[in-house]
Amino acid sequence: MTGPIFVSRLVRLPLLDGDGHGMGRVEDVVAVPSGRDPARVLGLVATVERRRIFLNEARLGSIDPTGVRLRSGTIDVQPFRQRPGEKLAGADIVGTRVGDDYIVDTAIEESTRTGFWFVVAVALGGRGPLRRRSTRVVEWSDVATHFDAGPEYAEVAELRNMHQSDVAERIRSLPHAKRRRLAELMEDDRLADLLEELPEDEQIRLIQGLDLERAAHVLEEMEPDDAVDLLGELSEPERQRLLEAMGPEDSTPLRRLLAYAEDTAGGLMTPEPVVLGGSATVAEALATVREPDLPVELAAQVFVVQPPTSTPTGRFIGTVPFQRLLREAPATRLEDCAHHDPEPVPPELPLRDVAERLAAYDALAVPVCDGGQRLVGAVTVDDVLDHVLPSDWRRQRRRHATIEGA
Known part of the structure; x- marks a missing residue:
């Protein structure tokens, strides 16, 4: 499916594994508004085996009328927990009043440049049975001010558009409390990129400032060899807690890498080449x-x-x-x-x-x-x-x- 996809058409679609087998159903889209720029889609909320879980955007493969297909069939079935600054396209954005109209739908689209998904437009209309007759579609920038999350989120949005090495330099210049706060607000994949650019002592301080579930998800987003380097600097109890909190498909390769000495081919390698x-x-x-x-x-x-x-x-x-x-x-x-x-x-x-x-x-x-x-x-x-x-x-x-x- 090409072009914008309205969330109303996405919701209730089957969730399919990499082989096309049904796993559950899509419930909503999780996004982070960032000023006038299109809101970054972090992933989907889906129901799998009666659990309401979060699916990271990086796991998404194709979206078409038959369903949403994942890149792989393995998923994290931890319950979805909405973080500060996150908005559900259906539950939070739809229904917002804009002038004399209301947002009745949102549209997401995959960027051809980055491969990420964004909320790019909304449909405005009235309420009641005749609302569809007067619906009009406007760009996200026309309604973005209704979802302003404050200066901290604006700063996170600015960091999102920078190269990770520049983000690392900016973060390192900040006081520790501010650095930790921005790390809490960043998307998991961007925080993983940042950690890969920081010295190990600063990586440790940031990862230890996160709750266990969030820290495990960030490690899952890191390149395996970088994640192992970070885990190797932690105490054995901390390392085991993080590995146990990760999904087996992510923790098993890391456990294998940790068995090798750091200065050997086994300790240096990535277990996920092409x-x-x-x-x-x-x-x-x-x-x-x-x-x-x-x-x-x-x-x-x-x-x-x-x-x-x-x-x-x-x-x-x-x-x-x-x-x-x-x-x-x-x-x-x-x-x-x-x-x-x-x-x-x-x-x-x-x-x-x-x-x-x-x-x-x-x-x-x-x-x-x-x-x-x-x-x-x-x-x-x-x-x-x-x-x-x-x-x-x-x-x-x-x-x-x-x-x-x-």
Whole structure:
């Protein structure tokens, strides 16, 4: 479905897993107004097995008249709890009086630039049985002042439009109390991005300032290797409480990573590279790496394995770089164009040796395989750089940039 989608048509649609099987029904849309800009959609409220739960926007796949399909079938069934500043499109926004009219519906649309969803318009009309005859649609900016949440939310909205490294610099310049308050108001995915840019001591202070459920959700949004680095700095009781609060599909890979020493390939790797079976085609691989949420360093190559394709996978076959995908015919099977350079490294390989392997092959990532030649993850160049550069390298880079620009 393309173009704006009115929430009245979305509500009560079936909620489908990645294979199209029914899981529940959509109840409402959760959004955060941010001044005159379109309100960011955080996710959906849905009823699953008689529970009213929250579905993060990042889990949403396609929306069409048959239902809302998720990117994967695994969901967090914790009860939905509305946070300050959040608005339900149906329960809170619909019914608001605007001049002589009332908001009778809201429309959401996916951004072609960012892949995020926003409330972009509302339908205004009267009340009573004849309201539909005089309905008119206006942009969100025309009614945004009716949902002004105050200066703190305006500041969060401003941060949302900044690069995460700039957000980190802004946050670090604030007093601790203000820093903690803004962290509480940020969306989970943006807070996860921020934590990945901060030194570990500041990550710890922010994550410890959140309630257990919120902290677990933020960790789920972080890249697995970054989440493991943060968990590794916490005490054992804190670490176990957070892992137990996370969904099994998110906590299990983290537990595996925590079993490896920090300065080894296993401790550096991400357990979620792009992995496809050997029978998949080049066209399928290109569609996979086109996902907007996929980090650039992971989209640069596809790792080809025998089933299963979730780590630890079946036997590792090889890799296909993105440029090779562009040169192959769409129907070509990946097992027919995969090659073995760079060769896989064992999880126990020390950091220095991993760095040398990446440099020797001019590679952006190197596969990590266990003794049975099963792919367990991949180490990317940025993973290595984060560990070999000084812990305050971001602060030094910013300082040098300021001096040069003076």
